[in-house]
Amino acid sequence: MTTTSLLFIGGTGQISAACVREAVRNGLAVTVLNRGTTTARSIPDGVEVLTADAHDEADVSRILGDRRFDSIADFLTFTPDQAAAAVRLYGDRTDQYLFVSSASAYQKPPARLPIDETVPLFNPFWQYSRDKIACERLLRDEHAAGRIRVTVVRPSHTYDRTQVPLLGGWTVIDRLRRGLPIVLHGDGTSPWAITHSDDFATAFQSLLGAPEAIGEAFNIMSPELLTWNAIALDLADAAGVETPQIVHRTTHDLVVEAPEWDESLRGDRSHPAIFDTTKIRSLATGWETRIPFAEGARQIIAWHDADASRRVVDPEVDALIDRLTGRVAVA
Known part of the structure; x- marks a missing residue:
């Protein structure tokens, strides 16, 4: 065939x-x-x-x-x-x-x-x-x-270059550049395949x-195993941020404050993602991934920086992350 x-x-x-x-x-x-x-x-x-x-x-x-x-x-x-x-x-x-x-x-x-x-x-x-x-x-x-x-x-x-792979999207990158903290689930050390x-x-x-x-x-999927901390640090480095502030919160605390993140966190991101790709490699002879996330992060930042209309900051997400990182009191 x-x-x-x-x-x-x-x-x-x-x-x-x-x-x-x-x-x-x-x-x-x-x-x-x-x-x-x-x-x-x-x-x-x-x-x-x-x-x-x-x-x-x-x-x-x-x-x-x-x-x-x-x-x-x-x-x-x-x-x-x-x-x-x-x-x-x-x-x-x-x-x-x-x-x-x-x-x-x-x-x-x-x-x-x-x-x-x-x-x-x-x-x-x-x-x-x-x-x-x-x-x-x-x-x-x-x-x-x-x-x-x-x-x-x-x-x-x-x-691809159009997506910031952290919950909160471009708002997270904007906060990093403003010297504000961002939030990650757990302690940030869970392995993730991206x-x-x-x-x-x-x-x-x-x-x-x-x-x-x-x-x-x-x-x-790529065999490159990264933690969520590493993903955030690669994005910060690509965005020119030398000392990113990362606050860790439990998945439970995050979904209580942000129920819109519940399914993605409890249904996927909060679990370790280590995959066996033996089966696809039996057909894709010699297949190797060519783009480590550090390079992918630079592509993401460059694409957004090339056009101001792509750098959309969501004020509701911004306020949410303020609450989650303790910058403002939670009512």
């Missing part, structure tokens, strides 16, 4: 845009389907763009007509209802449907480390993860029934058209 034509459902997100660029570099005929809204990530020349709402089954069916693609990579299916629609839409249109799931679906707290693809999927804390698990189960059953040929991909925390989207894309490419990938699930 060989992939020469590839349809991306999405194609302009933090992960999918890098995968589009990589597929173009590898000479594939690439089509993207999305709503065509404004994005910070441009679509490469030569990519066919289909404009439709990926979650409107009739709209997608109309615009695709009777077209087929060797592989279809879906970055926009998040719920089992959407997965059921994907089976109906894409099952007869492709030899390989790649479903982008999430490593946050793995059991929390993790049953064992490192986390390989056989660790149970169970996350009682985050609805997003539970929905991804439900999608995987539905697609597994549909694959077994012969209605679609599925490859599941489970990325961990994957970023992967540049360009590195993810090179491994993802190896799954396209691979017979060994059909019916299988794959972890794709």
